[in-house]
Amino acid sequence: MSGWAETVFNELVSTGVRQVAYVPDIGLKKLIELCIADNRILTVPLTTEEEGLGLLGGAWMGGDRTGDWGRAMLSN
Numbered sequence: 001m002s003g004w005a006e007t008v009f010n011e012l013v014s015t016g017v018r019q020v021a022y023v024p025d026i027g028l029k030k031l032i033e034l035c036i037a038d039n040r041i042l043t044v045p046l047t048t049e050e051e052g053l054g055l056l057g058g059a060w061m062g063g064d065r066t067g068d069w070g071r072a073m074l075s076n
Helices: 004-014 026-037 049-061
Strands: 019-022 042-045 071-073
Touching: 004 026, 019 026, 019 049, 026 042
Parallel strands: 019 042, 019 071
Antiparallel strands: none
């Protein structure tokens, strides 16, 4: 693996990220595919970025606070 998507993915895994919320986007396609293929990460497709804040905030409020619990992948 090489390139920015692989670098970001490896960093997510190495820091213990377990949940990734994303809006499908061609610019993030490779990174999203890497996250989906890894069974250590729960991936959740969204229809808007705002949903990601609710999803990850709800996970935190529900007690998922160990390690690096989640990330929202957004692009501009």
